[in-house]
Amino acid sequence: MTKLDETLSMLKDLTEAKGISGNEKEARDVMEKYIRPHADEVFTDNIGSLIAKKVGDVNGPKIMVAGHLDEIGFMVTRIDSKGFVYFQTIGGWWSQVMLSQRVTIVTNKGDVTGVIGSKPPHILSAAERKKPVEIKDMFIDIGATSKEEAAEFGVKPGDSVVPYFEFTPMKNEKLLLAKAWDNRIGCAIAIEVLKQLKGENHPNIVYGVGTVQEEVGLRGAKTAAHAIQPDIGFGVDVGIAGDTPGIKEQDADSKIGDGPQLVLYDASMISHKGVRDLVIQTAEENNIPFQYASIAGGGTDSGSIHLTANGVPSLSITIATRYIHSHAAILHRDDFENAVKLIVAVIKKLDRETVNQIFLA
Numbered sequence: 001m002t003k004l005d006e007t008l009s010m011l012k013d014l015t016e017a018k019g020i021s022g023n024e025k026e027a028r029d030v031m032e033k034y035i036r037p038h039a040d041e042v043f044t045d046n047i048g049s050l051i052a053k054k055v056g057d058v059n060g061p062k063i064m065v066a067g068h069l070d071e072i073g074f075m076v077t078r079i080d081s082k083g084f085v086y087f088q089t090i091g092g093w094w095s096q097v098m099l100s101q102r103v104t105i106v107t108n109k110g111d112v113t114g115v116i117g118s119k120p121p122h123i124l125s126a127a128e129r130k131k132p133v134e135i136k137d138m139f140i141d142i143g144a145t146s147k148e149e150a151a152e153f154g155v156k157p158g159d160s161v162v163p164y165f166e167f168t169p170m171k172n173e174k175l176l177l178a179k180a181w182d183n184r185i186g187c188a189i190a191i192e193v194l195k196q197l198k199g200e201n202h203p204n205i206v207y208g209v210g211t212v213q214e215e216v217g218l219r220g221a222k223t224a225a226h227a228i229q230p231d232i233g234f235g236v237d238v239g240i241a242g243d244t245p246g247i248k249e250q251d252a253d254s255k256i257g258d259g260p261q262l263v264l265y266d267a268s269m270i271s272h273k274g275v276r277d278l279v280i281q282t283a284e285e286n287n288i289p290f291q292y293a294s295i296a297g298g299g300t301d302s303g304s305i306h307l308t309a310n311g312v313p314s315l316s317i318t319i320a321t322r323y324i325h326s327h328a329a330i331l332h333r334d335d336f337e338n339a340v341k342l343i344v345a346v347i348k349k350l351d352r353e354t355v356n357q358i359f360l361a
Contacts (some may be wrong), residue, residue, distance in 0.1 A: 004169075008176075008190075008312030010034050012167035014188055020073030020090045020105055021213045023160040024048055027069045027180075031187045031210045038194040039208065041210045049224040050210040055066045056202035063127035063347055064230035064312075066221055066301045067186020067195050068214030071179065072325055074140075074161035076105065077152070087161055091215030092218040095132050097326040101139060102164040109154030111263065113141040114161070131300040163327040174257065174333045183214065183318050184335060185343040186236040192340040193347070199343075201350035204231075211301050217289035218268060221301035225308040231355050232275060232313055234343060235302030238331070239263065239293050239318030246339050252293075259289030260339035263316035266295040267304020274361025275309075278354070279315060279346055290341045293318065313358050317343065324361065 004012060005138065013034075019158030035043050039052035050069065072091030077114035079085050085105070098116050107114040116141070118133045125212050139261050140161065144150040179186075190208035197206060211220030214237075239261040242252030254261055262270055262279060283290045306314035315340055322330040 002165060008169065008193065011178070011184070011188055013175065013182035015060070015167050015180045017180070018104060018160065018162040019069055019071060019183070020075070020160045020162055021070040021216045022090065023106065024212045027184065027187070027208060030071065031191065035249040037195055037316055038191070038198045045211050045223045045227045047220060047223055048212045049220040049317055051224055051227065052194060052208040054197060054206045055129045056197070056204050056206065057283045058205070060204035061231035061350060061352055062205045062207065063350055064225060064228055064303065064305060065208060065343060066209040066211050066224065066233070066235055066300055067188070067190050068183045068220065069187060069210040069212055071162070071182065072215050073104070073163060074226045076155060076157050076159040077160060079118060079146050079155060081143065083146050083150045085140040085142055085150065085155060087140060089135060092325055093135065094325065095135050098135070098138060099133060099325050103162050103181065104162045105142065105159040107156070108312055109155030112142050112153050112155055113164070114142040114291045117141045124292050135149070141176060160225050165328045168210045170330070175330055176333060177328055177330050179316060180327055181321050181331055182324045185238060185321070185331060188336065189236045189339055189343065191345050192280055197222045197347065198338060200348070202348050204347065206347055214301055218299060218304040221304035221307070225312065227228045229309060230305065230312050232342050232358065233302055233305035234304060235300040235314065235316040236339065236343070237316060237318045238302040238321040238324050238329070240295060240324070241320040241322045244322055254291045254321065256320045256330065257334055258320070259291050260335055260342060261293035261320055262320040263300070263318055264292055264294045264355045266299045266303070266316065267307055268299025269314065269316070271315045272306070272358070272361070275315040276359035277361065278349065278358065279317070282346045282349065283342055286341070288338050288345070290342065291320065298320070
């Protein structure tokens with residue numbers, strides 16, 4: 001395996017942390033470990049979002065850079081008499097990416113390994129074999145022989161079930177394969193932004209945030225933004241990569257490695273023109289590659305941030321990623337590094353006068 005440098009070690013720790021919506025503590029602890037050395041203050045809101053504050057100008061505007069801690073997964077709902085585990089999806093899953101995948105059930109007695117199962121195709125009718133197995137007909141096999149034995153393992157309703165996958169740089173070492181890029185890459189961007197601002201002059205107060213429960217309704221961004229009351233918001237997340245077979249350009253035209261995506265529109269927000277224009281100008285001045293993206297469905301934390309108090313001009317900056325909302329996804333390291341470079345350059349411009357001009361855009 002590739003020898004991991006400091007950045008790759010951080011990405012490995014973040015992606016391998018277990019943290020589905022509603023149980024993000026392990027991921028939050030990892031993010032705090034990496035962001036605390038670069039922050040003046042670190043705290044959480046009352047539902048668990050992590051907020052790291054770095055002061056440049058104490059009288060300057062507040063800038064919020066938010067990635068979400070949670071990943072999609074499952075929750076145990078019941079265990080049958082034979083010890084098979086049934087579950088509720090947490091976040092958006094497509095049934096075809098789930099079967100035969102390894103999962104980890106997080107219990108009070110420790111982690112329990114399982115695999116998602118269903119009836120084998122050999123005993124399905126010809127008509128059944130032509131249809132995807134429905135999620136309601138799936139279960140998790142943990143190797144228990146009874147409900148009682150499953151309980152002895154520590155498994156009970158309400159436990160988190162997390163996809164299992166090891167962080168892996170690919171043969172082309174710029175391409176990184178891992179679970180939970182959605183959205184530990186956003187958390188990594190927030191960490192790296194504060195790291196690169198350490199010792200630098202910036203005319204504002206920057207908040208690097210890891211929000212909770214984004215995948216189930218952009219919930220943590222609401223409470224975190226309420227706590228911060230930012231002047232400008234950046235939601236940092238993954239976006240759709242359109243560079244794999246079968247995708248038409250009109251559906252998704254971004255390519256991994258071609259720069260961070262500036263999201264013009266999604267179902268949660270129309271990007272703020274003033275923020276967008278400043279980011280584009282900054283990217284062009286600094287020769288930082290970028291791509292445009294728009295998504296008819298879905299949203300990012302910016303969708304909640306921009307509706308805080310009397311409004312927060314916001315923009316989502318995302319990383320084109322293949323195979324999101326599955327056990328493993330691929331992104332390009334250069335896109336991560338260029339997103340950080342772009343956000344840092346923009347933050348250095350966001351003094352009070354510039355923010356006031358954005359309000360008027």
